[in-house]
Amino acid sequence: MSVLVRFGVSLEGRLLDKFDRLIRKRGYATRSEALRDLIRQELVKKEWEEDQEVAGTITFIYDHHRRGLSSRLTDLQHDHQEIIISTQHIHLDHHNCLEIVAVQGRASGVQKLANALRSVKGVRHGALSMTSTGKSIE
Ligand code: NI
Numbered sequence: 001m002s003v004l005v006r007f008g009v010s011l012e013g014r015l016l017d018k019f020d021r022l023i024r025k026r027g028y029a030t031r032s033e034a035l036r037d038l039i040r041q042e043l044v045k046k047e048w049e050e051d052q053e054v055a056g057t058i059t060f061i062y063d064h065h066r067r068g069l070s071s072r073l074t075d076l077q078h079d080h081q082e083i084i085i086s087t088q089h090i091h092l093d094h095h096n097c098l099e100i101v102a103v104q105g106r107a108s109g110v111q112k113l114a115n116a117l118r119s120v121k122g123v124r125h126g127a128l129s130m131t132s133t134g135k136s137i138e
Contacts, residue, residue, distance in 0.1 A: 002138070009035075044132045048107045055133045058101040058114045060126035065095060069122040076120070077101065080113045096124075104133060 011019075023034040047054050064070050077084055083105040090098040101117070103110050111128065118126030 040132075040137045043137050044130065047132055047136060048130050051107045052136075053105065053133055054107045054110060054130065055102075055104045056110055056131050057129045058103060058110075058117055058126065059098070059129065060117055060123050061092065061096055061098050062120075062123045063095045064091075064097045066122040069120065070097075072120055073099070073117065073123075076113075076116055080109075083109050083113055 019031070019034075023031065026034070028034040028037070044054075062069055062073065077087060083103050085102040085104055087102070088100040090100075092098050101113075103113065107130075114126065114128040117123065118128075
């Protein structure tokens with residue numbers, strides 16, 4: 001773990017009031033904790049923008065009764081084994097399945113896979129959660 005450094009920040013009172021209201025609403029115990037999170041958020045954003053090694057989850061729902069859809073989605077995942085860490089399948093109800101695909105790899109590859117899965121006909125909704133491998137935000 002790296003050494004803790006203290007530094008002063010100057011900003012307008014009104015802006016600080018807004019910041020305090022925001023972090024209270026989000027449940028942060030201190031300004032320092034909120035600031036650390038904001039910095040890490042920007043660093044993770046940069047990892048994705050610069051096509052670095054990232055991690056995340058691709059989540060989508062679909063109707064498993066639709067002909068050929070389940071096997072199309074499975075085929076796509078078999079074609080991207082180098083990116084996919086694991087897949088969780090949940091039978092939501094009689095029609096709907098929820099799949100959570102954990103991924104790690106180059107940002108562009110992960111985004112490409114997310115787009116491919118989301119755009120398969122019959123996938124009702126899909127979302128990519130972009131996070132980090134954690135290595136560059138310690
Ligand atoms: Ni299912």
